[in-house]
Amino acid sequence: MCDIFPTFVPICSERALRMITDDKTLIERILSGETEDFRHLMRRHGGTLLAFIESVVGNREEAEDVVQEAFVMAYRSLRQYDSRKASFATWLHRIAYHEALHWMKRRRLPTLSWDEDESLLNHAEDSSADDWLADATEEQLQRLDEAVSQLSPYDRMLLNLYYEDDLPLKEIAYILDSKADILASRLRRIRNRLKKELQKNR
């Protein structure tokens, strides 16, 4: 139908987009030769991915370039995607994160290895922050917001993935190519640091 009447192509595409809600189906269509369907995947996951990468590289334009590279890489590696290991969004985040690290290495920017920081994180085990953060006033929340803004991009990225995107630590570990335990320690350390910041301001 769409081949006979080219004017119906946008309608057909929109209809198809509405019909195809599953990433897996879209991927199958793309792999079968419907390259244009990759645009739907980009529209679906592009925003989240861009926010995530911007939190890593700290620059919108650079983030767009990294995301572009990430999508191209994702398309080329689409056959290697295994839906049993992780969701397509998580897989895309992982690819984008590695692209961001590659971008940072090319620009000789300091990159963080989560594993190297493990020994430091183990010393920071303190659950007192949990009680303190459990009930906070509005003023405390504002000061907390300021303290979060002062965190390093890596810590902010971890907080974004854990709190904003609500991803489980296992998936975050998959994205960041690390271990869930290490990331949990890292999160605890961030929380303790935030508590200290708030106590200083008090």
Added chain:
Amino acid sequence: MPDNIKPKDDALRQVMRRRKERRPSMELPKEVEDRVMERICAPDKVKSEERRVKSEERRVKNEERRVKSEERRVKNQNVFLLAQLYDSSLFTLHSSFFTLRSSLSILRPLIAAAAIACILVLAETMIPEKQKEDISAIVAKVEIHQPVEPGTNTKREHPQTSVTDTQIASLKKRGLPPKTEKADKIENVAHDPIEKTEVCINCELDAMADELTAMINEFENQ
């Protein structure tokens, strides 16, 4: 261990949610989408074109390789034939050489004999018949000549006189003047055998010289 982070719904989570709400909704720009699609689709076209060009190049290369191999094959065949020809010619040459050598070993005495025969024939043809007879006669006389004992009958024992007579007769027969002076001289010295022999030889030589001169004259006249 990850469970120790709970509860999630604490102050930090609230702050992060607020931050997310504050942040303008992130959408991938259309330009980025287009660039990605361009890069995704372009390689397919480029690849298909490249594949076509490569297959064409491969085909041409294969054809060239085939032609080269054919040329090499023909060349090798020619070289082989040439080598065979060379071998056969060499063999023929060798066999001919050996045949010739063996033939030569057989022919050599034959050739030598033929050469000798030719020389003899030539010699036969070159010398006139009469002179041959004369020479043989002279040789016979010289060979026959024996020292004469004193007191023997010289007329009977020395046939030079008769020879001289026959010679004179032959000269007469050919119309030449007889050598009367010499004959006289022979007759005069007939009593001394050695002197007579010398005289005979000299006379013979003179006679031959005269005869030769006469022959030359005759030849010139003719």
